[in-house]
Amino acid sequence: MLSIRQINKTIGDFSLSDVSLEINPGDYYVILGQSGAGKSMLLDLIAGVKKTDSGTILFRDRDITTQSISDRKFGIMFQGDSIFPHKTVSENIAYSLSHLSKSKRNQEVQKLAKTCGVESLLSRYPDSLSGGEIQRVVLARTLAMKPDIILLDEPMRSLDQHYKFQLQSLLRTLNREGQTFIHVTHDYQLALTLSNKLGVLHQGKLIQSGDTRSLFNHPANAFIAAFTGVKNYFEIENRAHKAEINLSDDIRLSVPEDLQHKDKLRIIIAPEDVSISAEEVKPHGIVFDRFNDQSGEILVVQLKSIRLYALGKTDLNLSVGQKVRVKISDYRMTACE
Amino acid sequence: MPKYTNIGFNVLFALLGALVLLFIVAPLVSMFLHTEFPAMMETVREPEVQSSIKVTLLSAAFSTLFFAVAAIPFSWLLARKQFVGKTFLQALIDLPIVIPHTAAGIALLGFVSRDTVLGQMAESVGLSFVGSPLGIGLAMAFVSIPFLINAARDAFAAVPKRLELTARNLGASPFRCFFTVSLPLAWRGVLSGLIMMFARGMSEFGAVVIIAYHPMTTPVMIFERFTSYGLKYTRPVAVLFIIVALVIFYLLRYFAKPKHVKHTANQ
Numbered sequence: 001m002l003s004i005r006q007i008n009k010t011i012g013d014f015s016l017s018d019v020s021l022e023i024n025p026g027d028y029y030v031i032l033g034q035s036g037a038g039k040s041m042l043l044d045l046i047a048g049v050k051k052t053d054s055g056t057i058l059f060r061d062r063d064i065t066t067q068s069i070s071d072r073k074f075g076i077m078f079q080g081d082s083i084f085p086h087k088t089v090s091e092n093i094a095y096s097l098s099h100l101s102k103s104k105r106n107q108e109v110q111k112l113a114k115t116c117g118v119e120s121l122l123s124r125y126p127d128s129l130s131g132g133e134i135q136r137v138v139l140a141r142t143l144a145m146k147p148d149i150i151l152l153d154e155p156m157r158s159l160d161q162h163y164k165f166q167l168q169s170l171l172r173t174l175n176r177e178g179q180t181f182i183h184v185t186h187d188y189q190l191a192l193t194l195s196n197k198l199g200v201l202h203q204g205k206l207i208q209s210g211d212t213r214s215l216f217n218h219p220a221n222a223f224i225a226a227f228t229g230v231k232n233y234f235e236i237e238n239r240a241h242k243a244e245i246n247l248s249d250d251i252r253l254s255v256p257e258d259l260q261h262k263d264k265l266r267i268i269i270a271p272e273d274v275s276i277s278a279e280e281v282k283p284h285g286i287v288f289d290r291f292n293d294q295s296g297e298i299l300v301v302q303l304k305s306i307r308l309y310a311l312g313k314t315d316l317n318l319s320v321g322q323k324v325r326v327k328i329s330d331y332r333m334t335a336c337e
Numbered sequence: 338m339p340k341y342t343n344i345g346f347n348v349l350f351a352l353l354g355a356l357v358l359l360f361i362v363a364p365l366v367s368m369f370l371h372t373e374f375p376a377m378m379e380t381v382r383e384p385e386v387q388s389s390i391k392v393t394l395l396s397a398a399f400s401t402l403f404f405a406v407a408a409i410p411f412s413w414l415l416a417r418k419q420f421v422g423k424t425f426l427q428a429l430i431d432l433p434i435v436i437p438h439t440a441a442g443i444a445l446l447g448f449v450s451r452d453t454v455l456g457q458m459a460e461s462v463g464l465s466f467v468g469s470p471l472g473i474g475l476a477m478a479f480v481s482i483p484f485l486i487n488a489a490r491d492a493f494a495a496v497p498k499r500l501e502l503t504a505r506n507l508g509a510s511p512f513r514c515f516f517t518v519s520l521p522l523a524w525r526g527v528l529s530g531l532i533m534m535f536a537r538g539m540s541e542f543g544a545v546v547i548i549a550y551h552p553m554t555t556p557v558m559i560f561e562r563f564t565s566y567g568l569k570y571t572r573p574v575a576v577l578f579i580i581v582a583l584v585i586f587y588l589l590r591y592f593a594k595p596k597h598v599k600h601t602a603n604q
Contacts (some may be wrong), residue, residue, distance in 0.1 A: 020539075027500040049502055070505045078499040086521045145507055 001025045002046075002149060007055030016129055016196050016204045019055075023182060023197075030177045030191040031214070032227065033186040033201035039184035040079060042201065043153050045074045046182065054329070057147070075147030079154045081140075083126045083134050089113070090122040094135055096145040108144065116140040116170060132163025136170065150174075152183040156190065168193060187220065188228045192216060200224050203229055217268075218334060226266070231298075231309035232269035238262055248303040250282050253331060266337040270282065271298060273330040274310035280323045287322045303325055364581065372572045375485035386558070390581055391471060393554040397481075397539035400474035401531055402469030405480055409527060412489035413460055413519060417498075430487070433480045436583025446548050472549040484533035491527020493519060528593045536586065 002023040009016045023029050033039045033293045046057065056123040057065045064072055076095060080115040090109055097105045113119040116136040126134055135155050142150055152171075156164045161188050163306045171194060175181055185191060190214065191198055199209035208220040220226035225233035238245055241260050247267065259265060276299055286306060289300040297312035308326060318324060380386050395556040414428070414463040433441055448468035459466055477535050496519055520527070542556040550557060555578045563571040 006562060047506065068505075070510075072509055074506075076503070076506050078503060080497075080499065081496075082499050082503045084500060084503075084518060095504070095509070098513075141507065 001027075001060060003056075003058040004046065004183075005056045005058070005320050007042075007045060007057065009053050010051065010311045011041065014038065014041075014204060015326070016045070019060075019201075019204075019206045021199060021206070021209065023180065025180055025199050026175070026178050027169055027196045028171075028181045028183065029197045029199065030195035030200055031093055031182065031199045032186070032188060032191045033184070034186055034227070037201045039186075039201055040153050041067075041075070042290055043151050043182065043184050047074055047151050048072045049076075055063060058092070066272040073148045075142035075149075076136070076151040077138050077142055077155050077281045078154060081126075081131075083124050083129075083138050087122050087125075087131070088122065089137050090337065092126070093122075093140045093144055109235060112140040112283065114127070115143065115174075130163065131159050132166055135159065135163070135167055139167075139170065145223055149180045149182060152181060154185055155183075156185075164190075186231055191228075202227075203287060217332070219268075220337075223335045231271055232274070233268075234267045234269075234306060235269060236265050243335075244250065247328075251303065251326065251328065253333070256333065259333060259335055262292065262335040263313070265337050266334045268330055269328055271309045271310070271311040272327060274301075274308050274315065275327045275329060276310045276312065276318070277325045277327075278316060278318060278322070279325040283327045284323050284325050287320050287324055289319050290318070292322060299324075340419070344368040355468060362382065366583025368572055368579075369576055372576045376573045377576060380577055381473050385553075386555075386577065387576055389553045389555045389558045389580065391475065391577040392552045393539050393556070393578075394577055394585070396470050396473040396554065397477050397535050400478040400538055401481075401485070401535045403474070404478045405485060405531060406484055406536075407522070409489050410515070412486050412527075412530075413493045413515065413523075415486070416493035431483050439547060441480055442476055442544035442547025442597045445476055445544060449475060449548075466548065467551050469549055470549075470552060473545050473552070473554060476544035476548045477541050478534075480541050480544050481537035484537050485527075489523065489527045492523035492530070495526065496522040522527075523531075525593065532586065534588050535589075536582070539582065553602050 002021070004019060004021040004023075006018045006020050007016065008018060012138055014036075019042060021029070031039050031042060042049065045052050048067055048071070049065075050067060055065070059072070061168060069076075085097070090113075093109045095104050097108055098248060100108065109122070110119065113122055116139050117196070118133060118136050118140060121129060121137070123131060126137070129137065139155075141151075155166055159167065168190070171181065171183075173200065175194075181194075182195065195212045197210065198212040198215045199206050201207070202213070203224060208215060208224050216228050216230070217222075219228055219230055222233055234247065236245055236247065238255070238260075243255055243260060245255050245256075245265060247253055253267065255265065273294070285301040285303040285308065287299055288302040290312065291298055291300075295311060299310045299312045299318060301308045301310055303326065310326070313319065357604070376414065415423070446467065447453070448455060449459070449472065451460060451467065456466060458528055458581060460472075462472060466475055498518050500522065501517055504518045505511070539554075540556060541554075542560060545554055546557050546560070553561065555574065559571055559578070
């Protein structure tokens with residue numbers, strides 16, 4: 001559907017280099033990256049806000065690289081508030097429907113407002129709306145132009161959790177109904193919740209892309225692992241090429257036969273697969289930190305050369321600085337390419 | 338109990354402000370107090386005075402509206418586009434403010450007098466710039482147009498660019514985008530510029546007196562009465578003109594207030 005081939009763009013001392021993407025109909029493609037990674041610039045190039053220095057953008061096999069923003073049928077929701085403040089909600093939604101008769105336009109506005117849950121706000125001005133309501137109005141207005149692809153630039157950045165969930169649910173519904181999305185964000189949890197495809201952008205380069213689940217399971221390097229929320233990610237030299245490898249001191253993991261000849265191995269351990277007990281039996285470590293996240297209490301255990309994140313058990317009343325025993329029940333091992 | 342250590346600072350600044358206000362208000366109040374009511378009423382009834390006020394207001398209004406048609410889109414261009422020589426152009430726009438207005442009048446006279454191409458072209462269709470309301474309007478516009486351009490440029494620059502991009506993304510042509518998004522959002526600043534241009538135009542003396550002594554605008558009449566008859570005879574015209582200007586500006590500001598009533602989230 002949309003094929004972005006090796007596009008480049010330099011503004012000042014920042015460059016977007018050789019970015020290539022393939023978007024298929026019905027995809028929810030999330031471009032994940034830190035602030036300043038070039039996400040918004042990439043979205044601007046796709047939307048036609050900025051022109052590429054080189055590379056090609058094909059839509060349905062037609063070259064649209066030089067087409068202007070108004071000629072591409074991509075709806076864009078810019079970062080920040082892009083509602084027209086001098087128009088009512090109804091006038092905002094109807095902005096792209098000026099070619100329709102008044103009655104048809106009203107019908108369409110009602111339909112879109114209902115889809116986005118803003119039908120009770122139609123006569124209101126934006127200054128009386130909450131951030132979540134504004135984003136749903138903007139989405140309804142974008143849908144009114146019947147876009148082939150909707151481009152979202154951090155639409156949830158300043159929203160409260162409640163409004164975030166509302167908007168996420170709406171986006172998923174629209175995606176299930178066949179709407180294609182390209183969404184840029186810095187929030188990996190959002191990416192995991194919404195996308196079926198994911199690309200990680202770092203310093204202007206797309207460093208990994210592919211199916212969301214597989215990217216989260218197989219991050220290509222430590223940066224992507226850290227950025228996508230993988231807590232226990234290790235790259236270990238395998239010079240001995242034996243059936244076992246040392247993770248740290250007494251913690252030895254078995255290496256599958258097909259990986260034994262590889263020089264470097266990647267190991268990912270889920271926090272729930274690290275069990276901790278209050279015994280001073282080797283292999284042991286020291287509780288370095290403890291905090292709560294959505295899955296429960298996380299214990300950070302310092303071993304000699306690594307730190308391990310473990311999902312704590314509620315009956316263990318461990319304190320920071322305490323010696324604990326560490327056992328790893330499961331892990332994923334792959335070769336570093 | 339918190340200590341308000343900035344009281345002395347605030348009092349000092351308030352006193353300085355009061356001095357400035359006194360400087361502005363005192364001469365005007367003095368002029369009002371020295372003007373006798375019967376003399377004022379007599380001046381109001383004078384056809385010459387009435388005619389000069391009419392010429393002044395109409396010339397200022399028409400020149401403002403006429404030049405706004407070109408100046409407002411030009412201001413958008415200055416706010417939005419980057420091009421070589423933009424800084425020079427901005428300085429050029431401000432030039433009429435800094436040069437002596439009599440010099441501006443002479444420059445303009447050399448451009449539109451009967452022996453110039455423009456003057457002859459106007460004459461061929463029965464128009465004349467010199468000694469006519471047309472010339473008065475030109476002189477007023479020449480010295481006052483920077484106020485409109487600068488105010489409108491700042492107002493357009495304050496409109497978030499993403500709103501214009503959104504309009505274009507929603508399929509609007511550049512014209513529709515300008516008239517439905519840029520101009521309405523910049524309107525208060527643009528209107529303020531229009532009011533300032535009109536105000537500056539109607540108070541203009543130096544350029545107007547060079548290009549058109551007659552028909553007489555009120556500032557020219559004030560000068561003429563002062564040089565011919567003295568201060569006492571001039572005051573009623575000046576006071577009347579100030580009252581008219583005050584009423585007009587109050588009304589313009591009143592109608593320039595935003596129209597839509599804000600709906601609160603609780604409604």
